Amino acid sequence: MVIRMDNYQPVLNDVFHALADPTRRAVLRQLNRGPASITELAKPFDMALPSFMKHIAVLEHSDLIRSRKKGRVRTCTLKPRKLARAERWLAEQRVLWEGRTDRLAQYAESRASKEAKP
Amino acid sequence: MTEDPGLDLTISRIIKAPRPIVWEAWTDPGQMEEWWCPKPWRAEVRAFDLRPGGAFDTLMHGPDGEENPNPGSFLEVVPMERIVFTTALTEGWRPAAPWLSMTAIVTMKDHGDGTGYSAVVKHADRETRDRHEELGFYDGWNANIEQLAAIVEKRA
Secondary structure, eight states, rough: OOOHHHHHHHHHHHHHHHSSSSHHHHHHHHTSSSSSEEEHHHHHHHHHHHHHHHHHHHHHHSSEEEEEEEEEEEEEEEEEHHHTTTOOOOOHHHHHHHHHHHHHHHHHHHHHHHHHHH | OOOTTEEEEEEEEEEEEEEHHHHHHHOOHHHHHHHHOOOEEEEEEEOOOSTTTEEEEEEEEEEEEEEEEEEEEEEEHHHHHHHEESSSSSGGGEEEESOOOEEEEEEEEEEETTEEEEEEEEEOSSSSHHHHHHTTOOOOHHHHHHHHHHHHHOOO
């Protein structure tokens, strides 16, 4: 599997961030059953509406959902293309471990050079 | 050691630092927190009992207050050479059912320029399907969501 890391990473960071929260994951699961209004989506959560709207904004920003306002009702829809792109979970694990290994190398190398020049 | 290209990853680096420094960066929780997760995320090492069956748990803190625990345990520890850990078992070999079941094999060897480092990360093949069934999902998109969620919750 060949991945252009430089292109892939920013997309994944957004998606990771969006999916890192249980409320946002629950919203995606709900939307997977079909479009839903903000009111319907917020119902299961014991959360003030402004806080809930922040979660919706994160999902929209990461391009996982879109929302449209019609009259007084804002309806959210899943954007499957982004998810399809992110489907390659193994590729994402690779990105995570490559990054982790790079950071370890950087950290150890900077410590080694400090020890060499006390 | 058999590797399945569809399920396993091998990451190798030559780290320009002596092996004891790399080993310490990995095995001192305070140092591990410096490199374990990508910014703006922050790692908190909650358990690090470096012996077979000893607890290993890193909690990832996200920029919006998200928290992702990753309880697991060490399977094998050879000082300066090899660390094997898994999320499929927690402290004292207790079986677990994590979002992303994985085993990682980390090895360090002397190299002319410093340390030859590699991490082999193995994943289970049934977890996606099992997770799918457990949550009662009925179409393919959910698998994607769960896989992604698993990655974040596992963080590795």
